[in-house]
Amino acid sequence: MYLPYEARTAMGDTFDIKFPLHKDTGDPIKVEQLITAILKVIEDELSVTGPISNGDVLQAVSMSLAIRSGMIYAPKETSAALTQGLVKTALEALDTANILRSQSGKA
Numbered sequence: 001m002y003l004p005y006e007a008r009t010a011m012g013d014t015f016d017i018k019f020p021l022h023k024d025t026g027d028p029i030k031v032e033q034l035i036t037a038i039l040k041v042i043e044d045e046l047s048v049t050g051p052i053s054n055g056d057v058l059q060a061v062s063m064s065l066a067i068r069s070g071m072i073y074a075p076k077e078t079s080a081a082l083t084q085g086l087v088k089t090a091l092e093a094l095d096t097a098n099i100l101r102s103q104s105g106k107a
Contacts, residue, residue, distance in 0.1 A: 012102030
């Protein structure tokens with residue numbers, strides 16, 4: 001089962017991604033809604049705080065993911081393995097995504 005997802009950046013780039021869903025996914029619609037909400041919060045925060053490096057954004061998201069993984073009532077090894085597997089799968093989906101870069105500059 002896959003989750004098709006389209007993301008648009010503030011710069012106008014579009015990412016059409018087909019994410020493989022974990023076999024135990026409970027509600028793909030809620031997964032899609034949460035992705036949208038998380039990305040919106042990040043964009044909203046950056047519009048208030050100003051420029052930040054991409055590395056700092058990824059670091060903050062990674063740390064948040066680690067905290068969320070630790071909140072799961074399961075052995076640490078189990079939740080860490082699940083988290084790492086999900087991130088790996090999502091990054092691999094990005095390799096096959098259709099990415100449209102917006103035109104920039106003046107002609």
